[in-house]
Amino acid sequence: MKAAGRAFLPAVGLFLFYAGVSLYDPWPNVPPLVHGVLFAVLVGVVVGRAVFALRVLRTGETVPPVRWGRYGLLLPFLAIGLYLAAGDLERRMVVGFMPSILFPPPHMDIDARIEPPDYTREPGVRLAISPAGETVRVPEGARIIVRARSTRWPPVLGWDGADEPLRERADGLFEIAGEIRANSNLVLAFGDHVLARWQIEVVPDEPPQVALTAPVEVTPRLSVKLPLEARDDYGVSYLALRLRPADDAEATPMLVDLSAYGTRHLDEVQYLDLTAHPLAGTEVVGELVAVDAKGQDSVSPAFPVSLPKRRFTNVTALAIQSARQALMRPDPEVDMASRRLAALTESDTFPADTTVHLGLRLAFLRLRNDPDPATVEEMTSLLWDLALRAEDGTLSLSEIALHDALGATMALIKAGAQPPEVEAALRNLAFAFEEFGRARSSRLYVNPAVRIAADEELRESLDWAALRRFFGRLTLLAQEGAMGAVLGELADLQEGLETRPDLVLSATAYRRYLVASYARRMLDELTREQRILMSRALVPAIRPEGQAADKGPRASRLAGNQRALRDALVTVIEHLDRAGLPHLEAFYRARQAMDDAVRSLEQGDGEGNAASAQVQVLTALDMASKVLDSVPSPLMVDEQGRVKDPLGRPLPPVNDRSGLPLPDSVFGPLP
Incomplete structure (x- = not known):
């Protein structure tokens, strides 16, 4: 038995050596064929030695003694392998004893x-x-x-x-x-x-890019118009306008936050109200700064900007602004501002506006008791609001709130808000419109300095019915998920409000202009048809000399066509009259001339009285067209020359608002 054990011991040693090699996990780097051959050699040796051991056991054949020294080397070899394998022992053994050329990998x-x-x-x-x-x-x-x-x-x-x-x-x-x-x-x-x-x-994540797409402008509302474009691989996370005085290159720049929305490509116009900025009314150098989410930034080329300044006319507003300017200096003069506020609140000529009075007292007490930088900044903002209120009541403040609500709604949509959030923002925007309308009406009716009693257009500053329809339509679009359409209409509205300094959205002027515009097109059609009819009526009928004028079917058709033109003109006159357009005498003359032409044509007198009357019709229509051309337009024209309504929306189709039909022809083909 001992001899058989000695005969099989080399196979055990080779097996342990192979297992030790597997502990070092070399097989992933060994060609599969080599791995398979080595494993086959191992199996062959083990099987051969097992057969030899059985023969020795049966025959008693003599086996040389074991040289234990070489086997002793296996102990440190295996110990180091076990240490390196650690928790990966089982996998390494499986990999070593399952060559890929002979065995498939285990299921996983x-x-x-x-x-x-x-x-x-x-x-x-x-x-x-x-x-x-x-x-x-x-x-x-x-x-x-x-x-x-x-x-x-x-x-x-x-x-x-x-x-x-x-x-x-x-x-x-x-x-x-x-x-x-x-x-x-x-x-x-x-x-x-x-x-x-x-x-x-x-x-790689590239840094963002930002630049102006057109020169900076100042709108009639004193907003800074910034046409800009910014882009980034994964979205611009922060966008700002960096300002410094043009005459001081060493001054600390000031940042004005812009809307970034986190979008990858931003190409739009942003409006900034910087009239309250410390640099308002000065020449500055501006730069656009874009930052992505990784913290990489980009700065546009510098550009000059003339910041607008709000001009106050009210004495109290001027005094408040003087105190505010003392706080906006590089080293705020808090004592001077406090003294001016104290003198202002104790003046006998101070207007009876409780809100302004309490606000000034609050600013005075805060600056006197706790004049730290945060308080100075907060009171500077408060004094600006109080100066605006002293200047024109709640008008400017409500206007600012309106534009803020509009900008917030647009930013919400661009950030990918859901329909319920957009609907809530639209309700807030509609409320801001109503507040602005109330403030404007109060200003127009109460303040004698701005009330123009004879100007009906100015008193009718907002068309509430049109606004309700407008926001109702936007709400329906938001509910349907058409956020692009909502955003487009709001952008047009924003452009309209910024470019119309008076912000008068007169329903009366709008209706008059629309009716006059469509009536003008109708007159062009009527004039063309009248010229065609006159040429047909002037063609003399072929008849023997002395024969009476033709009163047959041809004359009847010509008279019917002239009557159709007259009826169309009567419809135009009715709409113009309902819209309240003055100076319609030329229209009445054209109608009277058409009546004369109808009577002459019915009598078969196409070459005589009918032709004379039709010439008078054309002359009167030309004068009527000039009357319509003189109607002032309350509409806006964008950079592409497209005309839009006072709310900044594209004009509706012809038949949607005027009530005037405008067919391809007033009547069918002439005979």
Whole structure:
């Protein structure tokens, strides 16, 4: 028996040596054929030695003694291998004793995906599990997560020249995750079985870009108009206007926040009310600053800007503004501002506005008792609001609130808000319109300095019915998810409000202009048809000399056509009269001449009295067209020359508002 054991011992030693080699996990880097041959040699030696041991046991054949020294070397070799294998012992043994050329890999469910950084807002990418491999482009800073389930032995991920086994996270679940910082060739393998291969290309995050698309302008409302364009790979997270005095290059720049919305491409016009800015009324140098979510920034080329300044006329407002300017100096003169506020509130000539009086007392007490920088900044803002209220009551403040509500609604839509949020914002905007309308009406009727009793257009400052229809239509569009259409209408409205300094949306002027505009087109059609009819009527009928005038079917048709033209003109006159347009005498003359032409044509006198009357019709229609051309337009014209209504909307189709039909022809083809 001892002899048989000595005969089989070399096989045991070779087995232990092979197992020790497997502990060092070399097989993923060994060609599968070599691995298979070595394993076959091991099996052959073990089987051969087992047969030899059985023969020795049966025959008693003599076996040389064992040289234990060489086997003693296996002990440190195995000890080091066990230490290196640690928790990966079982997998390494399985890989070593299951060559891929002879055995398939164990079954496992593999899931791999790429998770881009949160700031990119990019969706995750599920990777294909295929030995053929695929190429994937990922954002810089993306993470890869590989999971294997339903297996006892996890695969290994080859990454940047190192093999990392998946770590066990739960029973039967193995996972590995990491950030991809550079282009990588990732290989997921079990032993020398390649399960999946991915070529990862990292796309660098470029810094944002920002620039003006047109020169900066100041609108009639004293807003700074900024046409700008900004773009970034994954969205502009912050946008600002940086200002410094034009005559002081060393001055500390001041930032004015702009709307960025986090969009990848921003190409729009933004309006800024900078009349309350410390640099208002001065020449400044401006720069646009864009920052992305990674913290990379970009600055546009510098451009000059003349900041507008609000001119106050009210004595109290001027005094408040003087105190405010003392607080806005580089070293705020709090004592001077406090004294001016105290003198202002104790003056006998102070107007009886409780809100302004209490606000000034609050500012005085705060500056006297706690003059820290935060208080100075807060009171500077409060004094601006009080100066506006002293100047024109709540008119300017309600106007500012209106524009703020409009800007907030547009920003909400651009940020991807849901329909309920947009509907709530539209309700707030409608309320801001109503508040502005009330403030304007109060200003027009109460203040004798601005009341113009004879000007009906100015007193009718807002068409409430039109506004309700406008916001009702926007609400329906928002409910249907047509946010692009809502945003477009609000942008037109914003442009209209900024470019019309009086902000008068007169329903009467609007109706008059629309009716006059469509009536003008109608007159062009009537004039064309009248010229055609006159040429037909002047063609003499062929009849023997001395024969009476033709009163037959042809004359009847000509008279019918003239009557149709007259009826169309009567319709135009009725609409113009209802719209309240004055100076319609030319229209009445044209109608009278048409009546004369109808009578003459009915009598068959096409060449005589009828022709004379038709000439008078054309003359009167030409004068009537000039009357319509003189009607003032309350509409706006955009940069492309498109005419829009006072709310900034494109004009409706012809038949939607005027009530005037405008067919291709007043009547059918002439005979």
